[in-house]
Amino acid sequence: MTRSAKLMIAGGLLVSGVSCGVWAWFLAGKTLDVADQWSSVAAGFAALLLGLPSLVIAVLAMRASGRSASAHGSAAPAPTVGPRGVNVTGPVSAPIVTGDHNQVQG
Numbered sequence: 001m002t003r004s005a006k007l008m009i010a011g012g013l014l015v016s017g018v019s020c021g022v023w024a025w026f027l028a029g030k031t032l033d034v035a036d037q038w039s040s041v042a043a044g045f046a047a048l049l050l051g052l053p054s055l056v057i058a059v060l061a062m063r064a065s066g067r068s069a070s071a072h073g074s075a076a077p078a079p080t081v082g083p084r085g086v087n088v089t090g091p092v093s094a095p096i097v098t099g100d101h102n103q104v105q106g
Contacts, residue, residue, distance in 0.1 A: 023042070027035040095103040 027038060030038065097103055
């Protein structure tokens with residue numbers, strides 16, 4: 001791990017720790033009901049801030065893989081041969097290793 005990556009992780013942990021401390025200090029002056037309401041609002045914003053970028057990344061990854069949501073489930077699976085058959089789509093240029101360490105040449 002590079003030095004800049006370690007510094008970024010340490011900085012992120014420092015910011016998270018300080019923000020949690022400030023949040024606890026802010027809520028300490030409130031009644032339990034009001035603190036619960038504030039925490040619920042903060043949780044909703046945190047879910048949006050973390051959920052929306054995750055959704056965008058997932059959609060971009062799906063588009064980059066060449067699949068769409070409608071085409072993913074519509075194609076019929078290729079038939080397998082034998083009781084331990086393996087479905088492979090496209091050309092195979094390397095051996096396929098099964099769970100019991102047997103190799104199948106493509």
